[in-house]
Amino acid sequence: MSLPICNREEAAGQLMQIAQVLSAKGWLPATSGNLSVLMQKEPLLMAVTASGVDKEFLRQDDIVVVDQDCQVVGGTTHRKPSYETQIHRLIYDLTDAGAVLHVHTVFNNLVGVYAKDGWLKLRSIELIKAFGVWEEDAEIVIPVVDNFADIAELTQHAANRLKLGKLLVPGLLLRTHGIYVWGKTWQEAKKHLQAFEFLFEYLVHAGGELPNPVTRE
Amino acid sequence: MSLPICNREEAAGQLMQIAQVLSAKGWLPATSGNLSVLMQKEPLLMAVTASGVDKEFLRQDDIVVVDQDCQVVGGTTHRKPSYETQIHRLIYDLTDAGAVLHVHTVFNNLVGVYAKDGWLKLRSIELIKAFGVWEEDAEIVIPVVDNFADIAELTQHAANRLKLGKLLVPGLLLRTHGIYVWGKTWQEAKKHLQAFEFLFEYLVHAGGELPNPVTRE
Amino acid sequence: MSLPICNREEAAGQLMQIAQVLSAKGWLPATSGNLSVLMQKEPLLMAVTASGVDKEFLRQDDIVVVDQDCQVVGGTTHRKPSYETQIHRLIYDLTDAGAVLHVHTVFNNLVGVYAKDGWLKLRSIELIKAFGVWEEDAEIVIPVVDNFADIAELTQHAANRLKLGKLLVPGLLLRTHGIYVWGKTWQEAKKHLQAFEFLFEYLVHAGGELPNPVTRE
């Protein structure tokens, strides 16, 4: 059993701050998206936004504490956790994430048409360094899964795809749905999310065309 | 005769809050758009923004109370209600809406070119769930009417189209004009509106191309 | 000699408010644009933003009072009025404007490619009603002049074009430069400006294609 990372008040404070920052960018439209922070690694405890909440007006009692079986064990116990809490749990299981952000944007929906065989390739954009990849003309591939309606099927596909991708980038794209992004802290997760969204906007505006690599005469 | 839902002060407070939220998104440009909340179902009483008001600076006395004949019966009685109050009344008649929002955006104007025979089809985008449609690759059709200048003709076409569409989605698109959206509360109406605008932005950026459905190997 | 419309403090207060509203929309980038309000009709006195000021941080002493010869007669007398004050004067001469706004936006620059023979045509978009044109499928033509570097030549072309257009719409587009918009008050000028920018964004996104008119079966 690991030590607690933060208590419910701290976790709620973090979630309200990140909700405010992301809402201001228009990245949590129509009550979509869900956000979580890890409270304890083992056994798993996470604070997650309740289902159907407008994150533009997120309050402390819109947050529930959930265990490894996605059961509510604290917080506003009569609220249901987000329907997709299983994906959050999966990510905490597979990675050392301390925060997981899931957002729907027009660009992360549009970019799905450039995915091939379950991967979306990006290359040569400086902001790829936000993921800790520093080589010249670095290339990354982002795992992409289809938007299965059944949450168990979706979670299974997500797990397979993440393992195939060896977790080289801290993100998972759900085609026509949105992105899951994580980081050790919510600040790092936010950094990763902003980098992904920048890359997606680039790719959509560029009609799917990747930039040319560096040339030397 | 039904019980009052809210009084004029409460209604005005709600309209000022929603006006602020939507103005910040740029969705009420050039004094366009109009907003209402239901005060009493039977006989109908609704609070609606006065004609020609800049919603970026909406004040309590910019709001009038209107009855089932669209006559001003309260509020700032020397102000005229919005020209399109008849459409609000129609929606309260046909649905269980508690709030109706009408906004002009560049994207809800542009998307009209993808309408066919009075319907705009959307499919497979996760945010369709905002309308309570949960199947995989859910498809919705949004009723679309042309922008008839005569308000009686417009209202008649709107009524016919809404009935044909069986009110399956809480929206009505006026081609080259804007959208009417509703919900049980202004919060729900806002949720629906954000979902529609997301879908319209997607469709315009995608050149009218609907996403491919989920594939299983 | 007409009565004063407002004094310098009132005029400066209005200009600071409109500067704040337009800066927030990103419509006064890189110290561009200039804003004026009429203080007295005859002989002409207007308050106008000084040359080269960042309107995001506009202060009272960034505003000068200028007479019919565009000479500074009040305010911060050591400041130069905007280089384009002559266009403001022209508009006050030709119309009953009480406020003139000039802004550079990416879209009002881009839209110039759709101008033909000095006119830009728009049709059938509801927001055209912001200009007081109420017919179904209303069509407007916006006068457009090339961006002559010489201010006297530019002013002459602007005058000719405005007279040819019979001042039917409260705007003048300077190709690859920006738009001049006016109204009886700054609130009305803002309304007109938002309507023009909406129409320009529409037209650019639509690739210059005007919408189809209303059809009746």
Add this chain to the structure above:
Amino acid sequence: MSLPICNREEAAGQLMQIAQVLSAKGWLPATSGNLSVLMQKEPLLMAVTASGVDKEFLRQDDIVVVDQDCQVVGGTTHRKPSYETQIHRLIYDLTDAGAVLHVHTVFNNLVGVYAKDGWLKLRSIELIKAFGVWEEDAEIVIPVVDNFADIAELTQHAANRLKLGKLLVPGLLLRTHGIYVWGKTWQEAKKHLQAFEFLFEYLVHAGGELPNPVTRE
């Protein structure tokens, strides 16, 4: 040895203000970008943002003071200066800049595809005047270098390119990376930056097509 221009507190105050302004525009995503102001010309002392800081939340102790060898000599001495501090130093060496801003935007990344042989051409847009170029149909060329991963190689290419361009415009584009912009003050640097970003957005939306020059019948 020249006189100090400003002390560390003043420099930090300026950097925090400009960080706030640029973050609000979304121009410092994912902790990217770096900002500096000159504190002393000779020997060189500059205040620069520390590496990896989220500029949306920039604080005084996120700023370090760096000398001509890019060594930290003041401020939060345990923090590392931005990796690209060498480019800042290069610009202070070659120009009379008092502030240098480096930002990544989707548009300054996209615009790179229109560069030819290390130059990006722009023409006839009024906002070119922000760079002090006043002729009709003024044309500017912006120096562009590829995004070499090695900072010494990048700095060398940047130096060569800037000298070739004779410093006629206060900017240097790093293809698929971002832009460096400078001015005598941070206010002037901000003005230049907003002008560049406007021109880039124009060019991307116009598909790389430069506007036609002024015509006279």
